[in-house]
Amino acid sequence: MLPIIFVLPILQLVILSNAATFEIKNIKFSYVDHDKTSFSRALIEKFDASTYFHVIANFPSKKEANAAMAKGEVDVILEIPRYFERDLLKQKNTDISVAINAIDGAAAGVENVYINQIVQDFNKKAKVALLTPTDMVNTPIDIVAIPSFWYNKTLNYKTFMVPGILVLLVTMITLFLSGMNIVREKEIGTLEQMNVTPIKKYQFIIGKLFPFWILGFVLLTVGLTIAKVVFNVPIIGNLGLIYFYTAFYLLVVLGMGLFISNFTDTQQQAMFISWFFVVIFILMSGLFTPIESMPMWAQYVTEFNPVKYFVQVTRMVMLKGAGFNDILPQLTKTIIYAIIMNGLAVWSYQKTT
Amino acid sequence: MKRFIGFIKKEFYHIFRDKRSLFILFGMPVAQILLFGFAITNEINNVDIAIFDKSNDATTQEIIHKISASKYFSIKQHITNEAEIETVFQKGKVLAVLVFEKDFKKNLTKENSAKVHIITDATDPNTANSITNYISAIIGSYKMEINKNVNLEYQIETKSRMVYNPELKSVFMFVPGVMTIILMLVSAMMTSISITREKELGTMEILLVSPLKPFQVIVGKVIPYIFLSIINAIVIVLLSIFIFKMPIQGSLFLLALESVLFIITSLSLGILISTVSATQQTAMMISLMGLMLPTILLSGFIFPISSMPLPLQIISNIIPAKWFIIILKGIMLKGVGLAFIWKETLILAGMTLFFIALSIKKYKIRLE
């Protein structure tokens, strides 16, 4: 059991943090060039030179290209029409068509932006080359958009994912274990033994909670160490603040676990119910997908998601250096949550069962 | 055979007596599909941004108007000095600040060029990148608009066609993923738990002492879950067709066959887990902790595999879910037949055989 509690999460933190990126690169690019002129080749070369695209194939016809897309071999097909160069030079305009595999709609959107950037850039250079100086009197107006990425200049998504996945693992393990705990005793029959002892309700609950509370801290510490040592995630804020917050957060999770435990008869049920909530909590936590993109009602629902607060607090403190006042709203809500959850847990735990 | 049927009947009793588990078993897929369909998206939508307009002229107004008119952004506040940028980010209120330089319009008319800064809170680099892309695109289209009368000559126009998902609905991408995860976890977890449960309660010993063959015991325990998983798959497909208007382009029959294959793959994985774990707790931790995150992250469900570092792309090959997602997308969205997905099908079948063979080997060792 111990290896599962420690080794699995750590392995996952180290390995899976590398997987969680929406960054779009190595786009599987292919083209059908009906023109085969220096112009069309120059355009394709532009794609080849870009770091986003990986030119995989050139197809003699659209039909073969479509089949390759159906097979999943390529994701983008650029089709350059016959007389592409001639039309551009003579009629002074032409068009090319692009087919994008849009099953992943968000990725397709980004791919489309990249393609347009490359074509526009190519277009601009072509214009400069083709236009006579007399045409140049009328220079186009340019608005330069300069992006700057704060707190994470290199857009290293690992600094973003590592704290998130760490939070997730701590939550999952403590919730699952505490959720199964009392039920396990019920199933094995040792709970009856406990009930005949003079131990008080709250003593029993605290005795049950405490080891997992400590376990949560150990996991957090190991995880933070990995974040720093392996991933070099900056820890700008005060680590003490994270621990302070975690102390309350773990109470929420453990209270929830015990509550589930009290309402179930078998470990299987307890596990299933914990699992149900964990999955929903993860998906609604802003860990993988932004909360801001959700519809309003869903954003209200996330207010009841403790994982959301933990994810926010770790990210705020570690990456932005947020202080006590900044995390106060999250902290307050978490404390209230902890009180309610543990109240319910104590209330629902009947010594007579 | 009669013994065997009695055994399966008993297994169904276990399942139907446990109302809470049953509720989760069928509630989970519905909840997840609805969440993914309605709430969760990796698109940019209604992102709160702030504006720091040092120029405040007609042009900047127009650009700001364009941005706020798009469905991607809503302008939360206007700020008036540099220091405030830090504060709004710190509070986590907005994800991006747009800074227009002084004399924006003047620069544009006099020097033909003006600058705008897109500052994003890149603690979430994925979102930051998308925001930057989208704002740039809006500004780009504005630029085209004001340049309309200049140099229409030598214009290359790109006509993009979004294949398989013209409206870029993210639910199209998530349905195959959710279906895969549900089938994988439910099948693997349920079987591994129900087998270890018998071990823990001591009934497994009784069954092994009975004339039932170990093989029959295992198959008998697995069959009910095949049925349940098939029902789950049907519910998911129906929800996606009727609520999210997701077309099923390919053959439903092929879809059913492939689903059954994947269910068997997952079940055999569950059996393998149960042979290595003595208690339900261990079985659950392995199937949940060991399967959930890798299946979500390495299968191409949410994150594109092609963007991952090479070692992870290689690792992703051993995740059964990856292959099933490819198959599902192929049948559901691309409408391809077996000719296009036989390779993935073969891989899944191979994995299934491997899991079963390994379980049989492990099982024998346990009985030594």
Next chain:
Amino acid sequence: MKNYNVIEVENLTKKFGDFTAVNSISFEVKKGEIFGFLGANGAGKTTAMKMLIGIAKPTSGKAQVAGFDVFTHPEDIKKNIGYMSQKFALYDDLTVKENITFFGGIYGLSRAKIKEKRCELVEELGLGDIVNELVGSLPLGWKQKISFSIALLHSPTIVFLDEPTGGVDPITRRQFWEMIYKSANNGTTIFVTTHYMDEAEYCDRVSIMVDGKIEALDTPKNLKEKYNADNMNDVFLKLARNSS
């Protein structure tokens, strides 16, 4: 009739790596006998029993159960024995009736036969309406009696009982032993492990295992004489002390 052996064990040995759990034990059990298999925890009695019921493979030696060899015909053995483990392994979420049907079913009893047996059982144990209740809701004593009856459902030649009376009150234990006597009188051989030494007195013969070996095997009366003890408890203590 009483004189033929249903279990014959000769130099049976089980090793786990370097550790010898069962060290070359030999004994016979006669038909209709109540054979007590005693030993401290870890003495190897459960392992020995598992070899006899066909769920563990012996390392060496010979053993026949109900006329079948444990090496070559474990499946035939399974059809002819009943087994009740220390956990009263019935399904808690099934009713008594469903448990009976299920276990009858896996031993290949016909539906009519199961029904007949069930009615017999209801009467014998005075189950009444309890048959339709979930086993999980019954007191331990009931579970234990039903568990034993279910182990006898298919009229096995031998019943193996692995510490059957753990955790129940003396009255129930007494009733339980009455059930054991009754079935022994009907010709069923009883092979029982226990660490209640008073129960050992009820057996026809007992063997005492210490550190993987059978240190003593005889009737309780003879053993007490041989070791000059008042009861089986003393016999056991003396043997255990000698070994360590």
